[in-house]
Amino acid sequence: MSEATAIRKSEATPTPQPGLQENLIEVRNLKMHFPVTEGIIIPKVVAHVKAVDGITFSIKKGETLGLVGESGCGKTTTGRCILQLEKPTAGDILYNGVNLNGLGNKEMSPYRQKIQVIFQDPYSSLNPRMKIREILSEPMRVHNIVPDSHARDKRVLELLNVVGLTPRFADRYPHEMSGGQRQRIGIARALAMNPEFIVCDEAVSALDVSIQAQVINLLEDLRDEFGLTYLFIAHDLSVVRHLCHRVAVMYLGKMVELADCDELFDNPMHPYTRALLDAVPIPDPTIESGRQHKIIKGEIPSPINPPSGCVFHPRCGLAVDGCSKAVPEFKELRPGHWVACTEV
Amino acid sequence: MTTLLEIEGLQTQFFTSAGVVKAVDGISYTVDQGETVAVVGESGCGKSVSALSILRLVADPPGKVVGGKIKFQGRDLLQLSDREMRDVRGNDIAMVFQEPMTSLNPVLTIGMQITETLQHHLGMSDEEANARAVELLGKVGISEPQRRLAQYPHHLSGGMRQRVMIAIALACEPKLIIADEPTTALDVTIQAQILELMKNLTREFGVALIVITHNLGVVARYADRVNVMYAGKIIETGTAADVYHNPKHPYTLALLKSVPRLDLPRQAKLDPVEGQPPDLARLGPGCPFRPRCRHAVERCARENPPLEQVVPGHYSACWEKSNLTSAGKPIS
Numbered sequence: 001m002s003e004a005t006a007i008r009k010s011e012a013t014p015t016p017q018p019g020l021q022e023n024l025i026e027v028r029n030l031k032m033h034f035p036v037t038e039g040i041i042i043p044k045v046v047a048h049v050k051a052v053d054g055i056t057f058s059i060k061k062g063e064t065l066g067l068v069g070e071s072g073c074g075k076t077t078t079g080r081c082i083l084q085l086e087k088p089t090a091g092d093i094l095y096n097g098v099n100l101n102g103l104g105n106k107e108m109s110p111y112r113q114k115i116q117v118i119f120q121d122p123y124s125s126l127n128p129r130m131k132i133r134e135i136l137s138e139p140m141r142v143h144n145i146v147p148d149s150h151a152r153d154k155r156v157l158e159l160l161n162v163v164g165l166t167p168r169f170a171d172r173y174p175h176e177m178s179g180g181q182r183q184r185i186g187i188a189r190a191l192a193m194n195p196e197f198i199v200c201d202e203a204v205s206a207l208d209v210s211i212q213a214q215v216i217n218l219l220e221d222l223r224d225e226f227g228l229t230y231l232f233i234a235h236d237l238s239v240v241r242h243l244c245h246r247v248a249v250m251y252l253g254k255m256v257e258l259a260d261c262d263e264l265f266d267n268p269m270h271p272y273t274r275a276l277l278d279a280v281p282i283p284d285p286t287i288e289s290g291r292q293h294k295i296i297k298g299e300i301p302s303p304i305n306p307p308s309g310c311v312f313h314p315r316c317g318l319a320v321d322g323c324s325k326a327v328p329e330f331k332e333l334r335p336g337h338w339v340a341c342t343e344v
Numbered sequence: 345m346t347t348l349l350e351i352e353g354l355q356t357q358f359f360t361s362a363g364v365v366k367a368v369d370g371i372s373y374t375v376d377q378g379e380t381v382a383v384v385g386e387s388g389c390g391k392s393v394s395a396l397s398i399l400r401l402v403a404d405p406p407g408k409v410v411g412g413k414i415k416f417q418g419r420d421l422l423q424l425s426d427r428e429m430r431d432v433r434g435n436d437i438a439m440v441f442q443e444p445m446t447s448l449n450p451v452l453t454i455g456m457q458i459t460e461t462l463q464h465h466l467g468m469s470d471e472e473a474n475a476r477a478v479e480l481l482g483k484v485g486i487s488e489p490q491r492r493l494a495q496y497p498h499h500l501s502g503g504m505r506q507r508v509m510i511a512i513a514l515a516c517e518p519k520l521i522i523a524d525e526p527t528t529a530l531d532v533t534i535q536a537q538i539l540e541l542m543k544n545l546t547r548e549f550g551v552a553l554i555v556i557t558h559n560l561g562v563v564a565r566y567a568d569r570v571n572v573m574y575a576g577k578i579i580e581t582g583t584a585a586d587v588y589h590n591p592k593h594p595y596t597l598a599l600l601k602s603v604p605r606l607d608l609p610r611q612a613k614l615d616p617v618e619g620q621p622p623d624l625a626r627l628g629p630g631c632p633f634r635p636r637c638r639h640a641v642e643r644c645a646r647e648n649p650p651l652e653q654v655v656p657g658h659y660s661a662c663w664e665k666s667n668l669t670s671a672g673k674p675i676s
């Protein structure tokens with residue numbers, strides 16, 4: 001980044017979380033390789049999409065971990081593995097020390113309640129034929145969270161209130177609401193399960209800026225009020241910086257950098273993280289005109305045949321001969337600041 | 345600089361069962377030759393409809409341009425015959441959309457789509473058109489252009505498709521390109537590549553650009569002037585520097601304050617505008633922003649403020665515009 005845009009030290013840090021020591025989530029050497037098949041009658045596996053290719057990280061109780069990177073780098077797949085919506089090719093996912101990968105359907109059941117997700121497009125994930133009341137009460141009935149139907153109705157109104165909607169929304173259909181309102185319903189639906197951990201997958205990305213700010217504030221308030229832990233997947237780095245305690249940067253199925261939020265934005269080390277930050281336009285014409293843009297070349301390659309050595313080397317300004325040969329080790333270069341690059 | 349496009353009091357409405365949607369409600373602005381003008385605002389405020397109105401591409405029914413003038417190089421586009429208008433679209437004004445997949449023809453090769461434009465509008469022979477297509481693809485940063493000519497849109501990534509759209513837009517050597525959210529569907533890295541490309545090419549060819557976006561950073565980086573829209577109207581207009589450093593409309597102020605910024609210390613809490621934009625089929629008499637406005641006075645409920653000059657070149661549609669300070673706080 002140029003001097004003009006060097007990110008200034010933060011004055012405010014997100015509310016320090018009590019008991020930040022315990023890991024709620026541990027992801028160890030996670031791999032998710034999707035088979036690519038050819039042939040209709042007798043499908044044959046001809047290759048694998050290495051969507052996630054050996055990543056390790058943890059999330060502490062009450063912490064918000066940001067996960068960023070260009071589309072196709074494996075963020076959603078990582079989230080889906082944690083949610084147990086995909087069966088990983090390799091690696092472990094521990095929740096409160098319990099390995100979820102080994103659990104049967106029945107043993108998994110309590111975790112399906114504790115781990116929730118909020119998607120980017122609330123519209124496609126809300127049943128268009130159900131009123132909001134049913135959308136919110138149905139999962140509480142199925143999971144026997146609130147068995148009594150009157151109590152459930154009351155809880156629906158409470159949830160609407162928590163996400164800043166008036167009770168009259170209970171009788172509306174999803175198509176009768178704006179994008180921001182539907183996203184609030186998506187959040188309310190997750191909260192209905194009394195979750196501990198929420199995967200927010202591009203949860204605010206589709207919203208207009210004024211509405212996005214409202215929903216970000218809501219997610220922050222809920223985190224503080226209910227002691228929630230988030231995996232916050234997003235491609236908007238300014239939003240991630242605002243909301244997260246720590247940030248992980250992914251590229252082509254690998255983790256390239258991981259650090260405390262302020263450390264990552266004040267002192268980005270991996271050339272890919274720097275390139276991402278450089279690409280973000282700052283909403284200030286004076287700063288922008290003084291900024292030197294070193295725009296990253298090319299596009300993220302196919303995860304079917306990832307480049308050899310460091311997967312980032314074909315687009316990297318710092319790459320040397322060795323980068324196309326050896327896979328760089330993910331190393332702790334400063335306390336809590338991990339980087340997979342031999343040239344920094 | 346000479347004025348290329350002059351829009352005066354443009355009004356476009358949709359006649360629906362729910363009532364008349366005043367999608368564009370009397371907007372006026374100009375674009376000079378070679379200039380980049382941004383139109384910014386949240387979804388549903390009328391950005392796309394205003395752009396489609398310029399090219400007379402609004403679906404009729406239900407839509408109709410019901411008032412105003414669109415003067416392009418002195419001629420009012422609204423008075424042209426359909427045939428003359430097709431010529432304008434082919435030769436003078438090109439459009440680039442958010443999702444290139446829907447504007448590219450999926451069953452035609454990239455080459456056919458570019459050469460068609462060249463042959464149809466510039467009367468080139470096969471060989472000339474082919475050579476020019478290769479040159480254009482090279483210009484928009486597509487590697488191995490010769491080979492790409494034979495590929496279909498689905499063979500390309502989103503960023504590459506947008507480059508092809510830009511090549512097609514440039515093919516007819518237009519004087520104006522209207523880009524509607526050209527990078528909204530792309531990653532920031534690819535967004536930066538595409539916008540930089542558009543900036544360099546519009547400079548090189550002296551093409552004027554109207555860029556429609558909801559991204560305040562994109563405006564700051566690329567636009568000379570900016571029109572901020574709310575509920576079908578331009579509520580503030582001026583140079584990017586004036587509008588960003590000295591916003592004179594509470595909505596602009598609120599927008600600027602609601603985005604977290606990488607260059608500023610992290611805020612404890614964002615300060616969003618509460619509420620939502622109004623339903624354009626049910627606008628009352630006063631200022632449409634009033635229900636969300638922190639600076640509203642009694643008059644705002646009765647009279648809709650006109651766009652008036654604050655300083656030369658900088659206009660705002662707000663009764664309280666002289667009471668907003670540069671720091672963005674009202675004078676108490």
Ligand SMILES: Nc1ncnc2c1ncn2[C@@H]1O[C@H](COP(=O)(O)OP(=O)(O)O)[C@@H](O)[C@H]1O
Pocket residue numbers: 034035049050051069070071072073074075076077078303
């Ligand atoms: N079910 C699947 N089968 C095959 N490939 C997949 C599947 N899901 C995702 N992928 C591929 O895995 C890669 C990572 O995808 P994803 O996790 O969605 O990335 P992100 O969320 O970062 O954009 C992409 O190349 C995508 O096409």
Ligand SMILES: Nc1ncnc2c1ncn2[C@@H]1O[C@H](COP(=O)(O)OP(=O)(O)O)[C@@H](O)[C@H]1O
Pocket residue numbers: 358360365366367385386387388389390391392393394403406407624
């Ligand atoms: N075909 C249509 N029928 C009815 N209303 C429409 C139609 N197209 C657009 N509108 C309305 O016109 C307004 C402006 O839309 P648009 O210009 O697409 O907004 P923007 O591009 O700023 O997001 C919106 O309120 C939208 O609902």
Ligand SMILES: [Mg+2]
Pocket residue numbers: 075076077
């Ligand atoms: Mg994703």
Ligand SMILES: [Mg+2]
Pocket residue numbers: 391392393524
């Ligand atoms: Mg639009």
